[in-house]
Structures are given as structure tokens and as C-alpha cells.
Amino acid sequence: MTATTTLPAVAPAVRPRGRRHRLSSRETVGGWLLSAPYILLFLAAAAIPIVFAVWKSLQKPSTILRPQGGFGGLDAYKSAVTDYRFWDTFKNIGIVMAVWLPIMLIGVIGLALLIHASPGRFGSVMRFVYYIPGALSGIANFMLWVYLINPSISPISWLWTTLGETTIKDATNPFNVPFILAAMLFFQGVGTWVVIVNGGLNGLPEEVFEAGSLDGANAWQVAWHVKLPMIRPWIGYAALMNIAYGFQLFMEPYLLQQVSAGAMQTEYTPTQLTFAFAFTNRNLPAAAAMSVILLVVTLAIGVLTVFRSGLFGEKEAR
Amino acid sequence: MSAPDVVTQHRAHVVQRPWSAGRTARVAVMVIAAALVLYPIIGFVAMAFRSQTGVQEGTDGFLGLAGVSIQHAIDNWKTLTAYGPRGGGLFQRWLLNSVIVSVSGAVLAVVTALPAGFAMARLRWRGRRFWLIVTLIAMAMPNTVLVIPIFLQVDAIGAVGQLWPVAVLMGFFPFGVYLSYIHFMTAMPHELVEAARVDGLGEGGTFFRVALPISKQAVALVTFFSFVANWTNFFLPLTLLTSSQQNKTLSIGLQEFIGASPLFNPTSAAGLTVKLWMPELAFATFISMLPLLVVFIAAQRFLIRGQTVGAVKG
Numbered sequence: 001m002t003a004t005t006t007l008p009a010v011a012p013a014v015r016p017r018g019r020r021h022r023l024s025s026r027e028t029v030g031g032w033l034l035s036a037p038y039i040l041l042f043l044a045a046a047a048i049p050i051v052f053a054v055w056k057s058l059q060k061p062s063t064i065l066r067p068q069g070g071f072g073g074l075d076a077y078k079s080a081v082t083d084y085r086f087w088d089t090f091k092n093i094g095i096v097m098a099v100w101l102p103i104m105l106i107g108v109i110g111l112a113l114l115i116h117a118s119p120g121r122f123g124s125v126m127r128f129v130y131y132i133p134g135a136l137s138g139i140a141n142f143m144l145w146v147y148l149i150n151p152s153i154s155p156i157s158w159l160w161t162t163l164g165e166t167t168i169k170d171a172t173n174p175f176n177v178p179f180i181l182a183a184m185l186f187f188q189g190v191g192t193w194v195v196i197v198n199g200g201l202n203g204l205p206e207e208v209f210e211a212g213s214l215d216g217a218n219a220w221q222v223a224w225h226v227k228l229p230m231i232r233p234w235i236g237y238a239a240l241m242n243i244a245y246g247f248q249l250f251m252e253p254y255l256l257q258q259v260s261a262g263a264m265q266t267e268y269t270p271t272q273l274t275f276a277f278a279f280t281n282r283n284l285p286a287a288a289a290m291s292v293i294l295l296v297v298t299l300a301i302g303v304l305t306v307f308r309s310g311l312f313g314e315k316e317a318r
Numbered sequence: 319m320s321a322p323d324v325v326t327q328h329r330a331h332v333v334q335r336p337w338s339a340g341r342t343a344r345v346a347v348m349v350i351a352a353a354l355v356l357y358p359i360i361g362f363v364a365m366a367f368r369s370q371t372g373v374q375e376g377t378d379g380f381l382g383l384a385g386v387s388i389q390h391a392i393d394n395w396k397t398l399t400a401y402g403p404r405g406g407g408l409f410q411r412w413l414l415n416s417v418i419v420s421v422s423g424a425v426l427a428v429v430t431a432l433p434a435g436f437a438m439a440r441l442r443w444r445g446r447r448f449w450l451i452v453t454l455i456a457m458a459m460p461n462t463v464l465v466i467p468i469f470l471q472v473d474a475i476g477a478v479g480q481l482w483p484v485a486v487l488m489g490f491f492p493f494g495v496y497l498s499y500i501h502f503m504t505a506m507p508h509e510l511v512e513a514a515r516v517d518g519l520g521e522g523g524t525f526f527r528v529a530l531p532i533s534k535q536a537v538a539l540v541t542f543f544s545f546v547a548n549w550t551n552f553f554l555p556l557t558l559l560t561s562s563q564q565n566k567t568l569s570i571g572l573q574e575f576i577g578a579s580p581l582f583n584p585t586s587a588a589g590l591t592v593k594l595w596m597p598e599l600a601f602a603t604f605i606s607m608l609p610l611l612v613v614f615i616a617a618q619r620f621l622i623r624g625q626t627v628g629a630v631k632g
Contacts, residue, residue, distance in 0.1 A: 024442070026520070026521070027441050027442050027443050027521060028443040028444050028445075029443075029521070030437070030441055030443070030520065030521020030522065031437040031438075031441040031442075031443030031444075031445065031446055031521070032437075032443065032445065033521070033522065034433035034434060034436060034437040034441070034521065034522070034525055035433065035434040035437045035438070035445075035449060037429065037430040037433065037434070038430040038431060038433070038434035038449075038490075038495060039434075039449070040430075041426070041430055041486070041489050041490040042452070042456075042490060042492075044486065044487070044490070045464070045468065045486075045487045045489075045490035046456060046464060046490065048471060049464055049467035049468045049470065049471045050464070050467055052467060052470055052471050052474070053466070053467035053470055056470055110347075111348075111351060114344055114347060114348050115348075117344060118344065118345075118348065122345070122348075126348050126349075126351075126352055129352040129355055129356065130351065130352070130355060132355060132356070132359060133355055133359065135607070135610060135611075135614065136359070136607070137546075137550045138550035138551070138552050138569055139550070139552055139569045139572045139573065139603075139606075140550070140603050140606060140607055143362075143572065143576075143599060143600065143603040144358060144359070144362045144603075146576070146596075146599070147358075147361070147362050147365060147596060147600065148358055150581070150596070153365075153373055153596055155357065155358060155361040155381055155382075156358075168581075168582070187355075191355075218340060219340055219341075219344075220340055240458070241458060244458065244459060244460055245460050247460075248460040248462045248463055250462050250552075250553055251552045251553060255573065255576065258573070258576060258577065258582065259576060259581075259582045261582065271462060271463075271553075274466050275466070275557075278466055278469065278470075278557075279557075284470060287466050287470075288466070288467065288470060290466075291463070291464075291466040291467050294463055295463050295464070295467075298459045298460060298463045299455070299459065301458070301459075302455040302456075302458040302459040303455055305455075305458040306451065306454045306455055306458055312454055
């Protein structure tokens, strides 16, 4: 795994310090044995599929005449990258993220700060209410949005009427889609992230805020000048995790396409394109190549999250 | 909860501060945000208890609340369970499949995550840091990225369409390992490990006789998060189970319902005797949410204790 290559960069920080004794071989055996079941699952669910995908991506697609495929070098990558839909899919998620990420971050930070400024029952009730849509994850959230974006039954039908859209096909026009997707992702994700960022705020020492108010700063100034800079690591973490999620977007556009009566393009995101390579075109090497490309991107984001967000490390590096 | 309630409650708690403009703005923004969150959810849950006739005629009033009745829910259930070849029953079958894969996946996650988390938190061994970093990175990556490679692998062993690979793959839960790791780091002091060693316990003995008995919290959290992740997982069942209608889980079953609904596919739905309109779809979704509600209530006291999520993600 690529993770190995990142080890040297952090290794110096982890050298056992002070009272650490030598690694005993008994403990090493114990460590490996206790971790063995997990490591086996890691091999089955991550390592082997990745190695297999890399191998597969270097094959030729199998055809009726050539069922075995055979070594194809970088052909599969070439056919993935030169596919007419390839850059469009990245452009699409770029647009979705441009709409969604700022709203998401502002919403999360804003609500977390508001809750933190509201001690007592009111704050915790509000935090619970914001968390509720997070429980509607996956297809349940999508069903809710099917109900919202269908102009004839939507409780926000006034919005669709204003926009002059009377059918779900009208509503899922190319202009609206990034906004609909952003709204879906926001609705589903905001509560969980509010709870996380709020947890971060609760972990900060009270005295700092009190000092701020003694200096004559009002609650809004304390939030802006004191709290906001202090939760920067959580903001970075939220941003990176959401970017990684955005790159992998699949279910929402996939299902939206299904209800859009043909208004939406079939391969809207890179993962949908991977899916199409595998199941529509039956070009498994291209699907594997596409997976490897996306894997490298998200792995880079993952490594960045772990080593640069500032939330992991100190504890884990000991 | 209506706005006046909230305000009085708030006032009861913080009496001494006057109602400044800033404070009014804060409460107003928060109440409006809460209303925006609740409005569509209330309408959607109401939809599950309405009838297509009421929806079509538009006679159900504000958010359709006037059209809500238990009888409609019973009718919707009957319609859903009639879906499928030879007299229906697919919906119950999918529910059962979801229970099977989600529970086995969660059990597997607990069984593998706890010892691994313990080994990473409290044993000094070569490889410890490597696996910890692998776990963190795997946790930070969306799991959909591996689904196509996993499909290629499962396809290669000819197990596509079967439930067991799905359950096994769901058992890989790095977040659970991280949760257990944090648990043992915070709840099990080094001294306890040293004491167990002095008492002559090996690493396995320390884990089973000392660490495990104080791990109720970690077991509950790993079970909860893994069950929820498995239950709502969409992409993995979609690639591995779509080919077998009987073996679908509920999440991709709901997708089949969407495909069979005259709302979106009038032509293909015309051939079906079972008509799934929005109330039926909403009711199916509502049913699919109930197990999540049950595990949430069961795990609630463990979730609230301490700053779980803060500790978890931070």
C-alpha cells in the first residue's frame, strides 16, 4: 500500500522516547496475533482488491475473440482518460463542490458556533434537531429529496412554480442539478459535522473565551476572533473529508439520473463513469484504471487529512 | 418544538442576561434553521401515512398532515409486500437480507476491531504504527473508492450475487478500530497493562481478562456505527447483489421500487400490478429507518456519555 511510502516522513517524530523499553518479541507476537483478524479483513477488503485492480488495469479488455485479454500496458488508462465523458465528470463534481463546500463549511461552522454560544437546554435541543437529517442517510435521504424535487407533490412546490418547472424532468435540468445535489449533501451531512465541530469547541478551555469577554468583546466578536481560529483544525478536517467524499460522489447523481426521465446525463461523476465502464461497456480494465486514478486522488486527500489536519498525530505518533 | 416553547425554555435557563439584539438574532437564526430541517422531514413522514388518492387530489392540507391515518399505512404495507414475482414478498425478503448482512458485518467488525484497537493502543510491537496509519488513512477515505476493485475480486471468485461476501466486506471497519484504539488509550491506563503482566498474563490474557471486561462502551459504539454504515450502504450491495433480485438488501431494493414506480417510469410500471406511488415509497423508506431508530435508542446512553463524537473524530 502507498501508506508505506509515507512512513519515513513522520518516522523521526515517533522514535521511542525516555522510559520506553525495547520492543519485546513476546509483545510483538501478541500485537500481530490480536490484530490478525483485522489485518485479514484489510487484505480481503482493501489490499487484495487494490493490487488486483492495478493488475487488471494493465490488461487488455477481453472480447469474444480474445477472452483472456492479455497484457495491454497503459492502454486501459488511455481509454479511460480519452473517453469523451472523462473530463466532463470531473468538471461536474467541480461545479457541485463549488456550490456545496462553501455552503457546507459556512453552515457547519456557523451552526456549531451558534450552539456553542447557547448553553443549556436550548443549545442541545437545537443540536439534536440539526442532527436528525444525518440519520436519514443514504437512499432514505434521496427518497426525501425525490419528494421535495417533484413539483406536483413537493411541500416547496411554490419554489418550482416560481422557477416555471412543473415536472421532475424540468426540475432536474442541467442548471439545477448541481444545486439539488449540493442541497442533498448539505442536508445529510450538516448535522453530523455540526456535532463534530461542536465537540471540538467543547474541548477548548473555557478561560480563553472568558478572557475575551472580560476584554469587552461581545459574543459575536469572541466567536469570530477567538473561537474560529481555535477550531481551524476541525475546519480543515471537515473540508478535506468532504472533498474526498465529493470526489467519490455516486449514489445521489446515480439515483437522480434514474428519476430525471432522461433530463440528466447518465455518467455525471467519475465514479458513475467507472460504474459504466464495468457494467455498461463491460470494459473491466478501463473500470480498474479509472478506480486506480480515483484511488490515488482520494488516497492523497486521506494522507493529507491524517498528517496535515493537525487532529491526528500527536496522540498517534507517540 | 415550536418557537415560543424554545424561547421560554431558554429564558428559564439563562435568566440574568437581557435580550440584546445579538442574542435575539442568534436565537432567531437557530430556530429558523431548525424549522428548515424539520419542515421537509415532517412532510415526508406524513407522506408515508397518506394515500395516493389524497396526494393526487391535493386535499390533505398543510404538509399533507390532514391526510394522515394508520389505515393508509396498513394499505401501503399491503401494497409493498405484494411486490415481486409469485405473490410478492420481496420487500420482507430484502428486509431480512439487510438484517443478515448488517448484523453479521457489525459482529465481524466488533470481533476484529477490539483486539486490533487494543494491540495498537496498549502493546509495543513492530508494525503497530504502520497499522495505525493504514487505519487512519482507510478511515479518511470514502469507502466507495474500493467498490469496483472489490467487485473485480468477488467476480473473479464467482461470488457475485451472494450475501456472504457483502457481510465479510462490511466487517472491515477501520473507524471501529480507531474507536477501540481511542477507548483503550483513554479508559485503560498503562499501569493496568503492567499490572496484568506482573500477574503473569500474556498479551491474549490481558486482552480477554482485563481489557475486554471494561470495553462495554467501545463494543456499543463499534456495533452502532458499523450497523448504521452497513444498513445504509448502497454502492457495495449495488455492485455485488443487483444481479440477484432475491438477495438484494433494502437499500438497493428501494432503488428497484423507484424504478418500478409509475411516478418516474410510466412505461415500465404500466406492466406491474403493484403500483408504488409516493406514499408507498415514503412508507418503505420509513420502515427502512426503523432499525436505525432502534439501534440509536439502544446505543443512546453510550453515544451521549462523554464527548463521544468529539473524541471519536478528534
